[in-house]
Amino acid sequence: MDINYTPEELAxxxxxxAFLDEKLPKDIASKVKNSQHLGKQDTVRWQKxxxxxxxxxxxxxxxxxxxxxxxxxxxxxxxxxxxxxxPTVLPFGVNMVAPVxxxxxxxxxxxxxxxxxxxxxxxxxxxxxxxxxxSDLAGLKTKAVREGDHYIVNGQKTWTTLGQHADWIFCxxxxxPNAKKQEGISFLLIDMQTPGITVRPxxxxxxxxxxxxxxxxDVKVPVENLVGEENKGWTCAKYLLTFExxxxxxxxxSKAALKHLKEVASKVQQNGKxxxxxxxxxxxxxxxxxxxxxxxxxxxxxVAAAQAGGVPGAExxxxxxxxxxxxxxxTDLFRRAAGPYAQPFxxxxxxxxxxxxxxxxxxxxxxxxxxxxxxKLSIFGGSNEIQKNIIAKMILGL
Amino acid sequence: xxxxxxxxxxxxxxxxxxxxxxxYPFDVRxxxxxxELGFSKEMWQQFxxxxxxxxxxxxxxxxxxxxxxxxxxxAEGFGRGLVLEPYLxxxxxxxxxxxxxxxxxxxxSLISAIVGGEVRLALAAYxxxxxxxxxHVATTAEKSxxxxxxxxxxxxxxxxxxxxxxxxxxxxxxSTHERTGLSAFVVDASAEGVxxxxxxxxDGLRAAEITFNNAAAELLGDEGSAIDALEKSLALGIVxxxxxxxxxxxxxxxQTLDYIKERQQFGVPIGKFQALQHRMVEMRMELEKARxxxxxxxxxxxxxxxxxxxxxxxxxxxxxxxxxKVAEEAIQLHGGMGMMEETPLSHYAKRIxxxxxxxxxxxxxxxxxxxxxxxxxxxx
Numbered sequence: 001m002d003i004n005y006t007p008e009e010l011a012x013x014x015x016x017x018a019f020l021d022e023k024l025p026k027d028i029a030s031k032v033k034n035s036q037h038l039g040k041q042d043t044v045r046w047q048k049x050x051x052x053x054x055x056x057x058x059x060x061x062x063x064x065x066x067x068x069x070x071x072x073x074x075x076x077x078x079x080x081x082x083x084x085x086x087p088t089v090l091p092f093g094v095n096m097v098a099p100v101x102x103x104x105x106x107x108x109x110x111x112x113x114x115x116x117x118x119x120x121x122x123x124x125x126x127x128x129x130x131x132x133x134x135s136d137l138a139g140l141k142t143k144a145v146r147e148g149d150h151y152i153v154n155g156q157k158t159w160t161t162l163g164q165h166a167d168w169i170f171c172x173x174x175x176x177p178n179a180k181k182q183e184g185i186s187f188l189l190i191d192m193q194t195p196g197i198t199v200r201p202x203x204x205x206x207x208x209x210x211x212x213x214x215x216x217x218d219v220k221v222p223v224e225n226l227v228g229e230e231n232k233g234w235t236c237a238k239y240l241l242t243f244e245x246x247x248x249x250x251x252x253x254s255k256a257a258l259k260h261l262k263e264v265a266s267k268v269q270q271n272g273k274x275x276x277x278x279x280x281x282x283x284x285x286x287x288x289x290x291x292x293x294x295x296x297x298x299x300x301x302x303v304a305a306a307q308a309g310g311v312p313g314a315e316x317x318x319x320x321x322x323x324x325x326x327x328x329x330x331t332d333l334f335r336r337a338a339g340p341y342a343q344p345f346x347x348x349x350x351x352x353x354x355x356x357x358x359x360x361x362x363x364x365x366x367x368x369x370x371x372x373x374x375x376k377l378s379i380f381g382g383s384n385e386i387q388k389n390i391i392a393k394m395i396l397g398l
Numbered sequence: 399x400x401x402x403x404x405x406x407x408x409x410x411x412x413x414x415x416x417x418x419x420x421x422y423p424f425d426v427r428x429x430x431x432x433x434e435l436g437f438s439k440e441m442w443q444q445f446x447x448x449x450x451x452x453x454x455x456x457x458x459x460x461x462x463x464x465x466x467x468x469x470x471x472x473a474e475g476f477g478r479g480l481v482l483e484p485y486l487x488x489x490x491x492x493x494x495x496x497x498x499x500x501x502x503x504x505x506x507s508l509i510s511a512i513v514g515g516e517v518r519l520a521l522a523a524y525x526x527x528x529x530x531x532x533x534h535v536a537t538t539a540e541k542s543x544x545x546x547x548x549x550x551x552x553x554x555x556x557x558x559x560x561x562x563x564x565x566x567x568x569x570x571x572x573s574t575h576e577r578t579g580l581s582a583f584v585v586d587a588s589a590e591g592v593x594x595x596x597x598x599x600x601d602g603l604r605a606a607e608i609t610f611n612n613a614a615a616e617l618l619g620d621e622g623s624a625i626d627a628l629e630k631s632l633a634l635g636i637v638x639x640x641x642x643x644x645x646x647x648x649x650x651x652x653q654t655l656d657y658i659k660e661r662q663q664f665g666v667p668i669g670k671f672q673a674l675q676h677r678m679v680e681m682r683m684e685l686e687k688a689r690x691x692x693x694x695x696x697x698x699x700x701x702x703x704x705x706x707x708x709x710x711x712x713x714x715x716x717x718x719x720x721x722x723k724v725a726e727e728a729i730q731l732h733g734g735m736g737m738m739e740e741t742p743l744s745h746y747a748k749r750i751x752x753x754x755x756x757x758x759x760x761x762x763x764x765x766x767x768x769x770x771x772x773x774x775x776x777x778x
Contacts, residue, residue: 001402001404001407001467002399003399003401005399006399072399282768285771286771290712290715290716293775294687294712294716297690297693298690301693304399305401308402318682385676388675392679395682396679397659398658398678
């Protein structure tokens, strides 16, 4: 038993650090660290840099341009990226639709879709949730009716993250209305330029435009855009949900955030002393630190088990719950660190090029918006309650 | 990075696992618990025969040369069986302190006797006014002839009631809270001037209040030099308690899961109810965290003092927090049966909760962690 990295793993970490030192654009890292808005251009620029190095597709097989890394290497890479303030790679193309195409797609589909995903030339979004199908995803109603060489798609998707920038959407659609819930669903790729598609912004409680509604009105989709077999889309969906997710615990993000929080709490004054010396605040910081140590070790145990050949299945549900609760707790502490200056709301100042006057300390500017935004963590990707259902069923056999 | 046990560690795990499975069924444990001694001498001899009493000691003494991970493996197994014997008191706390401080001849006689199962010891460190502060030592030691003479009182000395010898922390200098001036002594428990009031603890173990009135004592190592070794032994003791708690929490989770799958109400097993399923999931989550922190602490004992202290404090604090949750929820999910003395689960719950009262509780270790907040994890 040895909880330390091997010399080879340490050498790999040095290689990652050297790369990040040299190649991560300073302006982008600064935006990430200060919770400022990242534009589409920032994300694409960073992802193209990753692809040049061959480090874009962590989870793909090597033959398709993946890294071929071990679970521990992926973990090290993700942790270092978070520490350096690299933008999170958008998962919809590279980590969601691509693995499904690699597993279930035809040779033509692989050749057509994978290279532009690797090079971030095509922006993907996810068409899963519907107004009536959230946690009960199989209750989706968007239907696709086969007419000759096409499907005619009608319905509505929602919570479509960054769909406003998307070139393509991967959708779960109902192709057999008479089959049992899970059995009449297909996995369809749809060009967002197709006539009949309307994207409408949804503004979240922090004033952000991150998610959208997508409406389909007699949208013609060529049948060659079907992935896998017709009515077997649920298999693709499930594959995607259990797909290896080493980063789901967000340990790197939490570590970076906690470090920043300590810096901030050392500067802010309360009762004539730095806030970090306030007994209650310090106690909560210590509690977060303790929970983070436990999360990190639990994450490493899962990563090491994956390394040894055990595929992380329902165990990643534990990590999702623990990790998201901890990240949310840290945003709560940031909000408290800001004190009364948690209140002013100047969304224009979230832009990196804002040169107007700030209100209160610089860090306080975004903390409340971030706190409210991060409530999403325990809701998306299968709400934490759904994760508990999964554990109850898959691990506990209840 | 590798979380797999080595071959030797796996053998140790199997040895303890077999012993607990075969030799420690609940009714046998109950018989030992309610006996006058409160544990089984025969079981102690089995520990000796299996080499378990030598785990942390050098091979010269018949030991196994083990460290944190090896003791973790043993203690986790003991936790699964709610082992009553004075392993923590004798081997881990007293034994490793003698090993660290004692002269060659002291080690030769005492460690060999521990490994052979011929002598049982208890560590008398904490005092009635000191709660969990091991530097709060008012007990004094004065030179007297060839040895020393002790005066003072020690509180809740685990297995102090039946120990043959006591390892006592006393002052040869400094004032009550100072880290300097602390020395360790060996005292014959039946010596003149030693009075013991033994009692049962609520989790079925034994302890004693001990008073020294001009009791004859033998110094371990040099005067005033005990603090570093004491803190190392206490850190090891904390790892052992964390591991014991993890083993006991695992059983509490398993028994609770079995119970809610079996118990029928409203015509279905109560485990079909989501309100209970989610609580069961949360118990398992706490168990995983406890196991993770125990591993972290067990593998950090050889690191520099600040990072070791930080991780050990964090582990014990987390065990206090997670243990309470698992114990309370296990009783709740067992319903009325969880309240019964005849239900094994209730004994697991009691031990898990009482572990928080040994070697520093959640509050104490959170405070330690707060003072160590600036110690950089990455420095490890």
